[in-house]
Amino acid sequence: MEAETQEALIAALRLQLDWGVDEALDAEPHDRAARLPERPEAPAARAPFPAPGSSPAPLRAQPQLLPASLAGTRAQALAAGADSLPALREAMAQFEGSPLKETAMNLVFADGVAESGLMFIGEAPGADEDRLGRPFVGVSGQLLDRMLASVGLSRERDFYITNILPFRPPGNRTPTDAEIALFLPFILRHIELARPRLLVLLGGVSAKALLRSREGITRLRGRWHQVTTNEEQALPALATLHPAYLLRTPTAKREAWNDLLMLRRKIDGKD
Numbered sequence: 001m002e003a004e005t006q007e008a009l010i011a012a013l014r015l016q017l018d019w020g021v022d023e024a025l026d027a028e029p030h031d032r033a034a035r036l037p038e039r040p041e042a043p044a045a046r047a048p049f050p051a052p053g054s055s056p057a058p059l060r061a062q063p064q065l066l067p068a069s070l071a072g073t074r075a076q077a078l079a080a081g082a083d084s085l086p087a088l089r090e091a092m093a094q095f096e097g098s099p100l101k102e103t104a105m106n107l108v109f110a111d112g113v114a115e116s117g118l119m120f121i122g123e124a125p126g127a128d129e130d131r132l133g134r135p136f137v138g139v140s141g142q143l144l145d146r147m148l149a150s151v152g153l154s155r156e157r158d159f160y161i162t163n164i165l166p167f168r169p170p171g172n173r174t175p176t177d178a179e180i181a182l183f184l185p186f187i188l189r190h191i192e193l194a195r196p197r198l199l200v201l202l203g204g205v206s207a208k209a210l211l212r213s214r215e216g217i218t219r220l221r222g223r224w225h226q227v228t229t230n231e232e233q234a235l236p237a238l239a240t241l242h243p244a245y246l247l248r249t250p251t252a253k254r255e256a257w258n259d260l261l262m263l264r265r266k267i268d269g270k271d
């Protein structure tokens, strides 16, 4: 390859990185589960590249993505069967109903203090969270930690934090409605097992999914709502803006600050 062409190609790749392109993907998400037949034949796969001269490797079935029609029922059964937070984490790791698991590096379960009585729920892991297996550890998580510190709340002591989806959607795209519905049994069970007294819903995806609302976050934020779990627990839930939105729209920090003051008052029993 000519040096000039090579330089131009490298410059074009650098430009894409500057624009935030970190995955090679199509513009639209693929619903890979929809293309599978109802009852797929489990292909028996050989372990790849057996050593020369070794006896044939035993045949072994690869984990198969469940057909979409079965995935929802399986998610409900796995979530309902979990009787502790570690069991729920294990059940989510076992779940073969979403192609997101194939593209993610890690399952991102939760962080903070489960027994604190205060639970934050965001949207889905980003690249940093996926790499480290912990929610809200990237720039938006760091902003959130600083904002919460300003009302006296620390992740090490005062709250528990998780997401609607445990796997990063490739390229950080917004989760589809189908993905949110598929993982809903897990987050509802997560709430039941953590038994918080208060919930905070970070951003539109979390608020709409748990409040079963079609309203946008700008309408839902700044108010206490109720989230009802499958065990009919009704929990006070404050909807607020997502920290990633605040990074893009710093002028909205004023509203977020008001929401945090509402939360502080509620924690202090003044509301």
Ligand code: URA
Binding pocket: 122, 123, 124, 125, 126, 129, 134, 135, 136, 137, 138, 140, 141, 163, 244
């Ligand atoms: N955004 C989220 O909603 N969750 C994370 O864990 C990180 C960024």
